[in-house]
Amino acid sequence: MTDPKQKLTPAEIDDAQLGEWRREDETLVAHFDTGDFTTGLEFVNLIGDAAESLNHHPVLTLTYDRVKLRLWSHDVGGITIRDIELAKVINERAVQLGVDFAR
Numbered sequence: 068m069t070d071p072k073q074k075l076t077p078a079e080i081d082d083a084q085l086g087e088w089r090r091e092d093e094t095l096v097a098h099f100d101t102g103d104f105t106t107g108l109e110f111v112n113l114i115g116d117a118a119e120s121l122n123h124h125p126v127l128t129l130t131y132d133r134v135k136l137r138l139w140s141h142d143v144g145g146i147t148i149r150d151i152e153l154a155k156v157i158n159e160r161a162v163q164l165g166v167d168f169a170r
């Protein structure tokens with residue numbers, strides 16, 4: 068079991084196969100094209116539910132056609148398995164809504 072307080076290496080993060088999430092400094096960033104504000108709001112609410120159940124929260128920006136997300140483990144100042152797990156759930160919710168990564 069991976070230590071939830073252990074920062075992951077770039078290779079470990081890349082091996083997680085998160086799609087178009089990218090490392091930016093010590094955070095994970097992804098932009099999703101929601102197409103419209105209502106879908107974005109629905110997506111944000113699904114993400115919020117996941118964050119609350121995992122007790123691990125993203126920084127997110129909701130605009131009329133995009134949801135932009137930044138994940139990191141605040142307590143260790145970097146990317147841990149907790150961020151990978153949340154990113155995977157976010158990807159699942161995106162599929163559920165038919166939302167894709169922004170090009």
Ligand SMILES: C[C@H](O)[C@H](O)[C@H]1CNC2=NC(N)=NC(=O)C2=N1
Pocket residue numbers: 122123124125138139140141142143
């Ligand atoms: C007290 C509470 O469990 C902590 O503050 C949680 C809340 N959500 C969190 N979210 C993130 N991204 N990192 C944290 O370290 C974190 N800690």
